[in-house]
Amino acid sequence: MPTYPLRNPTSSLPQGVAGPSAHSSQKPIEDALQKRELRLMKNREAARECRRKKKEYVRCLENRVAVLENQNQTLIEELRALKDICRHKVE
């Protein structure tokens, strides 16, 4: 469960704090709204960064796959050549 305030900031105000209909100060509400905006902004940027890192990670993996496939192909050819040499020696 998140520890930060959810969608409706007024619903997460501390007990005894005036809601919108009360005629006392609006300050706590503004504070809560501001806090929410800040949280949304930070999470927006965090999500962007998270996606950037994930794409980078996938790119790295794809690159590694390409390298390993090349190595594998090289080894297959090397093995074929060695087998060929052995066959000629036996003959």
Added chain:
DNA sequence: CGACTAGAGCGTCAATCTTG
């Protein structure tokens, strides 16, 4: 053309992990 679709990117929520 317009209708439809697949894929990419985005913002948000919520759960979980990390840190002071």
Added chain:
DNA sequence: CAAGATTGACGCTCTAGTCG
């Protein structure tokens, strides 16, 4: 333990490609 950071999931928008 509270606050902040991270990330999977969802729904939305936009764009490029395809088809009738």
